[in-house]
Amino acid sequence: xxxxxxxxxxxxxxxxxxxxxxxxxxxxxxxxxxxxxxxxxxxxxxxxxxxxxxxxxxxxxxxxxxxxxxxxxxxxxxxxxxxxxxxxxxxxxxxxxxxxxxxxxxxxxxxxxxxxxxxxxxxxxxxxxxxxxxxxxxxxxxxxxxxxxxxxxxxxxxxxxxxxxxxxxxxxxxxxxxxxxxxxxxxxxxxxxxxxxxxxxxxxxxxxxxxxxxxxxxxxxxxxxxxxxxxxxxxxxxxxxxxxxxxxxxxxxxxxxxxxxxxxxxxxxxxxxxxxxxxxxxxxxxxxxxxxxxxxxxxxxxxxxxxxxxxxxxxxxxxxxxxxxxxxxxxxxxxxxxxxxxxxxxxxxxxxxxxxxxxxxxxxxxxxxxxxxxxxxxxxxxxxxxxxxxxxxxxxxxxxxxxxxxxxxxxxxxxxxxxxxxxxxxxxxxxxx
Numbered sequence: 001x002x003x004x005x006x007x008x009x010x011x012x013x014x015x016x017x018x019x020x021x022x023x024x025x026x027x028x029x030x031x032x033x034x035x036x037x038x039x040x041x042x043x044x045x046x047x048x049x050x051x052x053x054x055x056x057x058x059x060x061x062x063x064x065x066x067x068x069x070x071x072x073x074x075x076x077x078x079x080x081x082x083x084x085x086x087x088x089x090x091x092x093x094x095x096x097x098x099x100x101x102x103x104x105x106x107x108x109x110x111x112x113x114x115x116x117x118x119x120x121x122x123x124x125x126x127x128x129x130x131x132x133x134x135x136x137x138x139x140x141x142x143x144x145x146x147x148x149x150x151x152x153x154x155x156x157x158x159x160x161x162x163x164x165x166x167x168x169x170x171x172x173x174x175x176x177x178x179x180x181x182x183x184x185x186x187x188x189x190x191x192x193x194x195x196x197x198x199x200x201x202x203x204x205x206x207x208x209x210x211x212x213x214x215x216x217x218x219x220x221x222x223x224x225x226x227x228x229x230x231x232x233x234x235x236x237x238x239x240x241x242x243x244x245x246x247x248x249x250x251x252x253x254x255x256x257x258x259x260x261x262x263x264x265x266x267x268x269x270x271x272x273x274x275x276x277x278x279x280x281x282x283x284x285x286x287x288x289x290x291x292x293x294x295x296x297x298x299x300x301x302x303x304x305x306x307x308x309x310x311x312x313x314x315x316x317x318x319x320x321x322x323x324x325x326x327x328x329x330x331x332x333x334x335x336x337x338x339x340x341x342x343x344x345x346x347x348x349x350x351x352x353x354x355x356x357x358x359x360x361x362x363x364x365x366x367x368x369x370x371x372x373x374x375x376x377x378x379x380x381x382x383x384x385x386x387x388x389x390x391x392x393x394x395x396x397x398x399x400x401x402x403x404x405x406x407x408x409x410x411x412x413x414x415x416x417x418x419x420x421x422x423x424x425x426x427x428x429x430x431x432x433x
Contacts, residue, residue: 009034013341014333023337024287031291038298047290054289055282058242059165064278065245066156069230070117071270072252073223076261079108081219083125088216091205095197097135098143099190101126105147106186107220109154110227115335115372119148119380123387135203137392139193142400145380146189146408149369152335154182156230156245158281159339159368163361166288166343171241172234173426174361179231181362181415181422188407196403222255235429281336288340295344304345305352315353319416322346323367323409330371334379338371339364359415362422366412373401 009030016026036044054060073079083104090099104122109115123144130140152159155175164171197203208216230248233239239247256262308318329338343364350360372380375398385394415421 023334023340024283027284027287027291027340031287031294035290035294035297038294047293050289050293051286054286057165059161059171060282060285062171062242062245063158063161063281064274065242065249066158066161067277067281068270068274069156069226069245069248069252071273072249072256073108073226074117074121075266075270076252076256076259078219078222078255078259079104079121080125082107082223083122085216085219087205088208088213092207093190093194094199094202094204095139095190095193096203096205097126097130097133098139098193098197098203101140101143102147102186102189102193105144106150106154106182107223107227109148109151109182110156110223110231115148115151115369115380116383118151119144119383120387122147123384127388131390133203137388137390138396138400139196140400141384141388141397142402142404143189143193145373145378145384145397145401146404147186148380148383149372149408150182150186152368152372153178153185153362153365155179156241156248157365159335159365160361161241162281162285162336162339163343163364165285166292166340167347167357167361169357169361170426172429173358175231175234175241176425176429177358177362177422178365179425181366181411184421185408185411188411189404192403192407222252226251226255235425237429284336284340288344291340292344305349308349309352315350315355316416318350318353319355319363322363323412326367327370327374330367330374330378331376333371335368335371338368356419356423358426359419359422362415363412366408366415370405370408373405 013026013030016029032044032047035047083100086103086107087097087100090103091097093099101122104126105118108122109118126144127140131137151157155178157175157178160174160178161171163169164174226248229251230244233244233247234241253262256266313321326338326342329342333341346364347357347360351357372378375381378401381394381397381401385397
């Protein structure tokens with residue numbers, strides 16, 4: 001197939017997305033029309049088998065379970081109590097409660113698996129307090145938007161699940177690969193906050209006694225236990241990703257019961273929201289597999305791979321080009337769209353270049369993190385802006401996240417130089433029986 005047709009099709013898809021067509025509709029239309037033109041009616045008949053096989057994938061069962069886990073954590077009041085406990089431990093650092101934003105985002109991300117839920121939940125809890133204590137809104141909003149992105153890197157991660165299902169890679173290994181990079185990125189964010197708030201002008205909270213810190217630390221037990229159950233069962237080979245998600249849901253239900261929040265309205269809100277989010281994700285994945293079928297049958301990937309190789313770029317050079325590519329896409333595409341549109345094309349090319357598939361999963365998720373805070377349409381920018389009550393300008397959020405974007409790009413380069421940051425834990429983990 002001519003490469004000019006490939007690029008024309010790609011930009012036609014981008015055009016349809018900019019016109020407001022849903023990503024699932026766009027991909028399904030391109031996939032079915034393209035396959036129908038090339039192969040005729042037999043291709044359209046085969047799409048039924050593709051849809052059936054997608055929805056019978058056992059691994060996709062983990063998606064609604066992890067979404068439900070996040071909803072249970074969100075609505076059981078754990079986030080409010082967690083913020084108070086983290087503030088007691090981190091408030092004395094230069095930057096005060098800005099550190100608490102990052103710490104709470106990292107801890108909540110380790111149980112919810114969703115960046116949007118993380119940014120919205122921690123933002124709702126934190127912004128009133130930050131406003132009362134006269135913190136810089138630019139710093140506060142930037143830390144919340146950037147900290148929220150940790151939800152798709154620190155496991156469990158719905159976006160890692162999607163990458164694994166599209167590329168047929170181990171979800172357990174992908175989760176483990178995201179753990180050290182996620183923690184490292186959180187610490188880098190906190191280092192930046194400490195450096196920029198060093199000195200007498202930097203904000204700090206009042207000292208809290210060790211006794212009060214220990215008393216408040218009880219509120220950190222629920223997220224820590226849930227994270228330990230989910231990731232510990234995967235690391236030790238006791239459970240698959242789907243089974244670990246189910247164990248996490250059971251633990252979240254227990255803590256919800258302990259808090260006295262379990263009632264009919266609680267369950268209705270959790271289940272309805274889970275059904276909405278899961279339905280959207282699975283519809284997009286179904287459309288992505290239809291498009292993938294067209295791509296694989298037409299030999300597009302082989303042509304693109306040969307074209308890219310002809311430039312003589314090294315693996316590092318190609319990855320740097322991809323960073324620029326994803327930065328541009330992040331300006332007008334949401335994260336899920338970026339994943340399902342680009343992975344079927346970039347993944348085979350990078351595998352042909354000898355890149356480790358688990359490492360590349362972490363790279364893709366880092367690029368998606370950048371997309372979530374890249375103006376003008378980064379999802380987390382609007383999420384954080386929507387939960388603030390002062391009606392300020394969204395430019396404050398955009399300028400606030402800029403240093404974190406630079407940190408993430410720099411960390412991605414470091415990950416290219418030292419790939420074992422992501423691969424060390426996956427290489428140690430045991431396989432489930």
